[in-house]
Amino acid sequence: MKITTNQAEKIAGFKFAAGASGIRKSGRLDLALIYSEVPARCAGVFTTNKIKAAPLQLTEPRVAEGLCQAVLVNSGNANACTGAPGLRDAKRCSELAAAALQIPENYLAVSSTGVIGAPLPMDSFEKHIPLLAQNLTSDAADAVSQAIMTTDSFAKLASCRGEVAKAPYRLLGVAKGAGMIHPNMATMLGFVLTDAQVEPALLQEALRRAVDNSFNIITVDGDTSTNDMVLLLANGAAGNREICSGTAEGERFVEELTGVLLELAKMIVRDGEGATKLARIRILGAASDEDAKKAAVSVATSSLVKTAFFGEDANWGRIIAAVGYSGAEVDSEKVEIRFDDVPVVCQGISTGQELEEKATEVLKQAEFTVTVDLALGDASADYYTSDLTYEYVKINADYRT
């Protein structure tokens, strides 16, 4: 399985358009449309935040019906905490797009990301949404990936090819997110398209499993948002034999999907607001899966650990402290910690100055792995995190000004 990044390939039966509606300053792309020539089977995963933005209130039940033909997304405005008028606006967006595309309105998914609490610029949208429908082309996936950016510093696109009984198919995903990133679908949007023919039951299962092993194991700042969604659309244009759950082909499809989403997820962490490092936190030897996860999350979200990464300081004391307060079972005399392959803690105590200096060299890299072996059992977990920098504070103190 080979994942290609930031290369906008065509994908059979899908078209794209993006435009600048004026929400974002200086004519940036801020409105995008993804369209499938035929109604696609779809699956979705949505924020766990109890405050759900208007577009999610509208889209979630539609996606649950299983068919989707177009996705309308805007950046710059989340249409969240906007009450009944916000829901009317989301509905109007979907009406405008459905009318322009001449498709049933309930085949339309809408999605928004940006500032909370402000009304959508409907006057502008009345004009710009129909324009998108006129400008659909098969080679504009990259424009969509740009239009959904908010504080992202680069667009995020990943793809992969698969095959069923010699019939080739493709997977293409775009995502956005750079802050408010945390498991359970923190402010991030992801749209994944495939021209494969996929059994509806597998589609939802595949998306859930892939998200759990990609977007749900990354953190930038621990905040989850009101607007997150990941949609998977499968339009069958590749003409392959249907891929079904419980088969080798089905498992391969899940792996490919996970591969695409994990690549997008890692791009999100690399682009974490102000981030200069991508660290994989790997817990080994935990007493249970739950413990492994708890310990990984605790280390990955510790502000002290994240600032130490920024300072390129192999401060394992903060890591062991974060494991200690995670709630996971720990025996302080068994813990081992490595930075890449350099051991800094063995049986709970320091391996000495020389190895710590070597570990500091590891931290000078842009990407590295911190392994904590609890030596209590067989469970393990991975988690990806960024460092916490001056720039993070600057971006988030200034965001609306």
Added chain:
Amino acid sequence: MKITTNQAEKIAGFKFAAGASGIRKSGRLDLALIYSEVPARCAGVFTTNKIKAAPLQLTEPRVAEGLCQAVLVNSGNANACTGAPGLRDAKRCSELAAAALQIPENYLAVSSTGVIGAPLPMDSFEKHIPLLAQNLTSDAADAVSQAIMTTDSFAKLASCRGEVAKAPYRLLGVAKGAGMIHPNMATMLGFVLTDAQVEPALLQEALRRAVDNSFNIITVDGDTSTNDMVLLLANGAAGNREICSGTAEGERFVEELTGVLLELAKMIVRDGEGATKLARIRILGAASDEDAKKAAVSVATSSLVKTAFFGEDANWGRIIAAVGYSGAEVDSEKVEIRFDDVPVVCQGISTGQELEEKATEVLKQAEFTVTVDLALGDASADYYTSDLTYEYVKINADYRT
């Protein structure tokens, strides 16, 4: 009840000494001794971190016995994750102090704070601990408050007077902590002394209740440490009638103790690493006490909320999002949010630009209250937090260098 801060009053039957052992650079005070002329009844609260530093392993069981006559504290070195040698060092510190003071060793509490994983400088301690015992005086509580500082920018001392049947008594507390501050006793030390005669059962109950409403409702960065402890010593030198649990006097004692600890706790948040703001997060109208607490913690620990405070941005969207992912029951159409007395959200939506500008003025103050009324029930909770600043990142990226 009047709480006095940063004024080192004498307290009957207690003596203090502080010295510079050389752990900290430039001759800063880093070693301190608190001594009671008679064995004092004592109570303690210790870190919930599963990785417990050596001094805690030694002190916790001793405090559980109920009597304590002296506390030896050092800053600059936590003696944590130091294995069997670390425990031997902690034991040796206690032997040295007990011998110098000529008291039973099990009446000695030891406490350390600072860098994790390095051995204590025992050569220096062999010389300096006996010196402390020679220099005890009744008016050096402020020197103790200075000697326990690590990244603290100011010393923290608070006191209060009480009375039982016309017999006056005093409460005097010192604390340290500026980072790794979070509920459940994050890297902070607190030592509270009273000359009152207090029933042993009340002593532990009072400390638990007071800590729950002071040190356990503050957060700076969400990290809890391996070394936290709060000790309460009551030596009875005031000669009052014993204060007992379940009496009006007992309740008053708990209130006074809570007042002293809350004042120390707020000083810790004000001194939060890099902090420029002290914000009280007040949740009202929650469906349950647990929900109120969850929502308060979630808002108080959100990096996005804390950076918005730093940016003096009345970004209520981040607050409502943090409530939404807290796990507390929320009805987005009922939520009200105020900055001091300025309403910015009513029934889940913005109250408009003008009030938001007024709220921005509130955020320009050094201290303010953010109230979130969930309008679902009667439960409430308070939480104190700081802003997240460039300086926080700087301090923690550079701490060991």
